[in-house]
Amino acid sequence: MKKGFIRYSLAMMALAGLLSGCAQGNGQSSEGANNTSGAKTEGTSAAGGEGTVKIAVAGPMTGDNSEYGIGFTNAAKLMADQWNAQGGVLGKQIEIVPYDDKNTSEEATTIAQKIVSDGDISGIIGHFSSGVCMTAAPIYQENKIIEISPSASHPDYSKIGNYIFRNNTVISKEGAASVDIAVHDLKKKNIGIISIMTDWGTNTSGIIKDLITGLNDPNVKVVAHEEVMEGSDDYTPAITKLNEAGADVVICCGMYNLVAPVAKQYKNINPDISIVGFSNAYSQQLIQLGGQAVEGVCFPVIFFSESDDADVKAYVDEYKKVYGNSPSALTSQAYDSVGILLTAMKEAGTTDSEKVRDKLNEITYKGVTGNIKFNEQGDVDKQFNKVTIKDGKFVKMN
């Protein structure tokens, strides 16, 4: 009895400690929020006094898409370190604050509320998928905080407001590039589509279909479209259907974890099939997973790490030196997003959101993923490189 009581009271004490600790933390942050709202009217943000300029990186740091979130953080830190080495921005050091949203809307909302309430974050790089971005973006817009997503591709995302930017091409542009590869470079007529059942997959496959109808070429047509669950191991049923429909090229609307197994399983059924992917399949993992089967898979990318450009080379070498692997396209877009945000702050001479936003709309930034110039909507337009896999390496298509 006595033992039980001691155990019980210990548990309660631990709990009380936990709760009071939590309450304290929140109390402090609420003070912070009050301070900023007071200071905002004076034109400079609270971060203007002393200390650091804080930039948040929000993305999936754990779970299925953790590769992207961690890549964003790594890239952002690399860019911040380079600026810090030269004295930071506005005379202050830059601090990257990572937030894990697990790529869920629920977490993203909470994080957005936290960032807004804390009030010391000068800009957000992130949220990974379009759906998650579009849940968080209204909160940032409402509170006038700049969000630059390195990965959102849904057309509606940047329409949410004038503080919402993306450093990624809209999916219709990328889709056009993929269709271009299939129809003009590979000269195929019967197109099969295999897409993952996520908002991105559904949206992308719809756009591809529209694009092909828009070609107005009676010979080119979509022969079949199959939707599959992301992360299942066996795609053979869908592949068999595509094959029976007579597809000679398959456009894979999915990430590397779809493209690699589909390539493997399709080539067992039809060794002559051509496969076209998207830039989010551009990852070293694709070659590791797919091996021989992904030879000849083509896709459009904005950023190509084997490029001859001196700036890109320097960046890729630096990234490899620090993190041990080469940066992916989206990671590099996160790198550039931090770059353009800091440049805008430097030129505006403040971290005040409104002025930085105006600057962001004005400047053209030369980054490793090409020249970045936001249009009125907050979108960018970039050139695609066409890449294919040859002898276990990514090479540019001719």
Place this chain on the structure above:
Amino acid sequence: MTNTRMEKHSFLYQFEIFISKNQKLLLILLAAFLCLLPKGVNNQYFLTVIVKMAIYAMFGLGLNILTGYTGLVSLGHAGFVAIGAYTASLCAVRLGLNFFPSMLLGMVVAGLVGILLGLPTLRLTGTYLSIVTLGFGEIIKMIAMNWSPVTNGTLGVKNIPKPAVFGMKLTIANYGLYYLVIIILAVCTVFCLVLVKSKTGRALQAIKGDELASVMMGINVTYYKILAFVLSACICAAAGALYATLIGYVDPNTFNFDVSTLILSIVILGGMGTIRGMFLGAAILIALPEVSRFLMVYRFVLYGVILVVMMRFRPQGILGWKSQLPYKLSRQVMERLKTAETEEAGDNG
């Protein structure tokens, strides 16, 4: 010294006596605290977390009717949450209905589905039932994913309007959403308290204790089991509707298996078959990932460790003690008992 006398001196006994003596005062204090809380903290993030806790406490209360009181473990309650959230948000977005009728519709649909799920699972107990409910959760997710004309498929439902009362929008910023959630939570809690004390509640607890014995006592097990499914579904659907309007966006992946396990964890951690436990369970399991945000990738490891430690030392849940006070029968029952006694005495005389 008998065991019962020792119990009387226990901390728990004193505590419960204290609570029941000062019940009214404590309730008023709690209500005042909850009313003043948003003004006191004035922090959107903190309020969002509190609202999330309240919504998860409602999920807990819903599942608790089924798992805690009737002894049927469900691993698919995210399905009911999804039905509530989808029905309410689709009504609001497509038909332009106000939040409250939408929420009611969500509850009705979830209740009907609860009957459908309850019927075939009557013959199942234990693990088998859990597997069926697990499948149910996945089926609902698949329907939401594939029934595109209605649910908008994988693209989900966007821009779910916030509830409005007399033209005033209730948001986190103007504290409206907070008060709404707290009021609905209070209604749910009172409902659960009344339910547990009622004939229905006793029947459910009897079924949990021993199904065969309950049949012998004349309890219609079929009826009460389905009723438990329906009530549980309705509460979860109501909370689901609130959840959808809080987040503003639902898609099939919002209601995956993780949500089902989280709800079950709340019930088990807090204390199965108690109402107080749901609040503590939700508070801990929602606050923990927020408090430990700085741990980044390790924060869900901590979460797991805490669950394991709790299960090792308090398998009945943190607040899962059995009440030390004598069971109080309701006034109605006492009266009926009295009349029965006097009648009996009259018959004898």
